[in-house]
Amino acid sequence: MENTKIRTRFAPSPTGYMHVGNLRTALYAYLIAKHDDGDFLLRIEDTDQEREVEGAVDIIYNTLKMTGLHHDEGPDVGGSVGPYVQSERKPIYLEYAKKLIDKGEAYYCFCNKERLDMIRANSEALNRPHKYDKHCLGLSKEEIEEKIAAGIPYVIRQNNPSTGSTSFDDEIFGRITVDNSELDDMVLLKSDGFPTYNFANVVDDHLMKITHVVRGSEYLSSSPKYNRLYDAFGWDVPKYIHCPPIMRDAQNKLSKRKGDASFEDLISMGYLKDAILNYIALLGWNPGTTQEIFTLEQLKETFNYMNINKAPAIFDLTKLKWMNGEYIRMLSLDEFHKMALPYYEKSLTKDIDLIKLSQLLHTRTEVLGEIPNNIDFFEEMTDYSPELYLHKKMKTTYENSLVSLEKALPILESIEEWTFDVLHDSMMTLVSELGVKNGVVLWPLRTALSGKQFTPGGAFEIAEILGKEESLRRIKFGIEKLKELQ
Ligand code: GLU
Numbered sequence: 001m002e003n004t005k006i007r008t009r010f011a012p013s014p015t016g017y018m019h020v021g022n023l024r025t026a027l028y029a030y031l032i033a034k035h036d037d038g039d040f041l042l043r044i045e046d047t048d049q050e051r052e053v054e055g056a057v058d059i060i061y062n063t064l065k066m067t068g069l070h071h072d073e074g075p076d077v078g079g080s081v082g083p084y085v086q087s088e089r090k091p092i093y094l095e096y097a098k099k100l101i102d103k104g105e106a107y108y109c110f111c112n113k114e115r116l117d118m119i120r121a122n123s124e125a126l127n128r129p130h131k132y133d134k135h136c137l138g139l140s141k142e143e144i145e146e147k148i149a150a151g152i153p154y155v156i157r158q159n160n161p162s163t164g165s166t167s168f169d170d171e172i173f174g175r176i177t178v179d180n181s182e183l184d185d186m187v188l189l190k191s192d193g194f195p196t197y198n199f200a201n202v203v204d205d206h207l208m209k210i211t212h213v214v215r216g217s218e219y220l221s222s223s224p225k226y227n228r229l230y231d232a233f234g235w236d237v238p239k240y241i242h243c244p245p246i247m248r249d250a251q252n253k254l255s256k257r258k259g260d261a262s263f264e265d266l267i268s269m270g271y272l273k274d275a276i277l278n279y280i281a282l283l284g285w286n287p288g289t290t291q292e293i294f295t296l297e298q299l300k301e302t303f304n305y306m307n308i309n310k311a312p313a314i315f316d317l318t319k320l321k322w323m324n325g326e327y328i329r330m331l332s333l334d335e336f337h338k339m340a341l342p343y344y345e346k347s348l349t350k351d352i353d354l355i356k357l358s359q360l361l362h363t364r365t366e367v368l369g370e371i372p373n374n375i376d377f378f379e380e381m382t383d384y385s386p387e388l389y390l391h392k393k394m395k396t397t398y399e400n401s402l403v404s405l406e407k408a409l410p411i412l413e414s415i416e417e418w419t420f421d422v423l424h425d426s427m428m429t430l431v432s433e434l435g436v437k438n439g440v441v442l443w444p445l446r447t448a449l450s451g452k453q454f455t456p457g458g459a460f461e462i463a464e465i466l467g468k469e470e471s472l473r474r475i476k477f478g479i480e481k482l483k484e485l486q
Pocket of ligand 1: 012013
């Protein structure tokens with residue numbers, strides 16, 4: 001198998017959103033294939049019809065398209081080993097399940113719910129892991145035919161040995177061996193004719209000539225049973241690459257159901273797709289160098305799956321924010337402006353020079369979603385606490401803040417050309433005339449102009465964008481506020 005072309009697949013279930021962990025699996029599977037000019041396939045695993053969600057498959061297509069993880073084969077692009085949607089492959093699963101029955105590796109099971117519940121209750125009472133008791137393995141051919149003819153619902157189960165052991169090799173986790181006594185006779189084909197994941201993944205990965213199976217580590221514990229299926233069919237076992245879990249913190253797995261963000265959530269919070277992809281590449285993999293910023297092309301070149309970690313990866317939003325900021329700064333001003341516009345519209349109606357605003361924000365934004373909150377004071381300044389004028393490091397007091405604003409006001413009133421440079425020079429002259437530190441003038445000025453403790457940009461940038469009239473109005477308001485405290 002060493003010389004065959006690498007083929008990997010992304011096999012999502014259409015759940016209605018793209019979990020960060022799923023996207024990482026897609027990315028790793030893509031990179032493993034593309035690192036060696038291999039094929040990357042998309043297979044839709046929709047055998048759990050009860051969990052079907054409208055529009056869910058489109059979300060998968062859109063995410064792959066947006067992130068540039070183009071698949072070479074799949075339901076929408078075709079290919080020679082389709083269909084690529086599991087619900088369209090039902091006859092294939094039945095055919096292969098029957099082959100296993102003929103080999104004695106699987107059997108019909110007609111047990112009803114009550115009986116299965118009873119077995120489960122017994123195992124629980126004895127504190128043993130649940131295992132089917134092989135009751136139906138003993139049915140004769142005639143009994144089976146009779147029951148099928150009578151329309152009794154059945155499933156097909158794997159027939160696992162109860163003695164000995166089974167091993168499999170994972171590229172990341174190494175050799176894993178389990179006692180066969182632990183292997184449940186898992187259901188391969190359900191009574192509705194749909195396969196379980198446990199069966200479909202093996203049949204499809206083989207028929208689709210997948211060489212490297214990339215998936216989450218939650219499948220590690222079932223993989224010995226999958227190996228037994230490969231062996232039963234006489235098929236080559238693919239290479240397994242199980243990826244470590246992605247955690248919210250040391251104890252909890254990242255979970256969309258528990259409120260953690262999906263890929264779409266991150267996009268609507270204002271993260272850039274390329275930054276997200278770059279960040280999740282590092283969730284469980286490292287290049288062995290200190291490089292952290294990678295384009296998809298660079299990842300393709302660098303990615304070596306042997307560098308995937310066993311240890312769980314922590315999803316660190318602060319780090320993602322930082323990385324997103326780096327990506328924002330790599331945009332041209334024009335690109336940034338286009339992306340920021342919808343966020344300006346959320347909080348601004350006034351006639352403001354938006355290009356100037358973009359120049360200001362381009363170097364100071366980590367996540368686009370922060371923009372409305374950061375710029376709302378340009379639209380309207382809400383009343384603020386006078387304590388904002390007090391800044392230890394800037395050495396400001398209510399008294400010297402008032403002096404600074406009162407001295408600055410007439411100078412600003414006389415300015416005709418309201419630009420950053422003129423504002424800057426006039427205020428710096430004032431600073432030296434007063435013989436104070438810059439902050440004694442600039443801090444009160446910025447506070448009066450914004451009413452905020454943190455602002456994108458300093459007093460001159462803010463004043464320039466606000467315009468002369470509005471700036472003066474705000475400074476006068478600040479003077480009145482400080483007067484009341486003297
Ligand atoms: N359909 C499975 C899931 O979404 C895929 C697991 C696999 O990649 O084999 O978890």
